[in-house]
Amino acid sequence: MSDEYVITPVVSDPNLAASGDEVTDEMKLLENAVQELPANAVKELITHEVCVRCIFRLFNIHEGIHVLVSPTILYSIIEKATKLEAVTTKCSQMPEGKSNICSICLGVMQFSYRDQREMLVEKDHAADFAMMIAESVKEKYHEITSFTLEVSLPTLIIENESVILSYMKKKYASEVWFQEKSSFEHIISVKDALKLSITNSLEVSLGVKSSVSDFRIRLTYEHEDDTSAENKMGKNQCNKRIKSGMYGLRNGFVKCTNATVQSGDVSDSNFQLKKVGMPCHMALTFSQAPVYIGGRYLKLSRNVSQTRWIIDDERKGEASVEELIGENILPMCNGDGYKFHAAGREDIDVRMLGSGRPFLIEIQNARHLPSQESIKEMEKKINGLQSNLVRVKHLKILGSQGWSLMREGEAEKQKQYAALVWISRSINEDDLETLSSLKDLKVLQRTPIRVLHRRSPLDREKIIHWMNIEKIAGSSQYFLLHLCTQAGTYIKEFVHGDLGRTHPSIGSLLGCRAEILQLDVTDVKMDILNE
The missing domain is CATH 3.30.70.3190 (Alpha-Beta Plaits)
Known part of the structure; x- marks a missing residue:
């Protein structure tokens, strides 16, 4: 490969990425950072099937984690900086630019995973992966004001990383570069690195900011080797690890032989990391914190219970306040279900008149956040029911504090x-x-x-x-x-x-x-x- 090359950010949708100038600036920072990477240590990591983004992560080069370019270009940057022929060989072995599954992140930082149908999904860029997530959100949720990104990873990732770090520390502890930089200390975790790499693209695609939010996007990764009997035995024997930095290991070193982690010294001859043939399973789920719609209800019949009343499969009364209100509000919020809460209760044969009884409808996982206009429509729809058993007034959206006030009012x-x-x-x-x-x-x-x-x-x-x-x-x-x-x-x-x-x-x-x-x-x- 020539020493000269052109860096061209490859992004499926230019609207998702940062501006060209911003990408170029990050690439320049990345190039400067990798100039100081120890070539022999990089070669060692590549030999043990550590992906390029994990290499940058282990050396605390954050630009290499979230810059919007393909792995091939990232490898070429390392090759130019370290002049390692092994990188060229590595790239030539990648089918259509894809690398083998990373022995540390198990494909997470390569944006490769198996879906629920056991289909292999591979994305070259963080922007493409973020776009897939954003499209799934938009299919189910029409309105969100912000989001929280949550990631769950198998413990095998932490264990494999501990093995790699222990080995590298043991081998390169005497090297000048290691002593000067305290290498491999306080590294960013795979979980945080994944969030860092896709959050900005998600914000742009969804048009909202990431924050502490009622709407949660959750990526749950699982790996079959993480639940096997052999791996469980390895976990039990790995409990004696001493943690340092993000994952630990100050004085103790571990080795991995036949996928079983044991206490002991590590050398080139006995270091062996289990090959990972397939990436993790990834499940993408969303959840919306409950939406609380409150008001006051009037019960005009002496044959309507407050909540569903069914004994031995036989309904008591004509209907219930819970159903008459909840079944008419739920479709307008497009939620998964609802719960009815009221400030106290009356017997089935007791009418609720006058100012009415305060109540809350808790809509679970609402995909549509009602506006003031739709709230008025809800009230009109319930009050227009031909049965004329229940009426509502003063409907409004309440925060979660409404629940606390409701319980307080019920008792006091x-x-x-x-x-x-x-x-x-x-x-x-x-x-x-x-x-x-x-x-x-x-x-x-x-x-x-x-x-x-x-x-x-x-x-x-x-x-x-x-x-x-x-x-x-x-x-x-x-x-x-x-x-x-x-x-x-x-x-x-x-x-x-x-x-x-x-x-x-x-x-x-x-x-x-x-x-x-x-x-x-x-x-x-x-x-x-x-x-």
């Missing part, structure tokens, strides 16, 4: 009710005065009999903040009870006493039997989603 806020009550005798003015005069009445409630099958048997102290009685014309034993209570109070039991498990109760306060015939929730006071 006040709720107002209206109940139709029957008592076993005629009501009089003294009864009205007795109940209306009670303020912040402390009530001790044992877990009600009707929910003992699903709730722990506990004693709960709750507060009835105030009560008012409204007479019903033409009836002496029926009245409307309006009351404000601490969240979590069992209202039905407060009226009839639950066989003495709730005390005091309306029945005990009036000295007669009391039953609740109908109950409505009229207000749930919370800081979140107030009108």
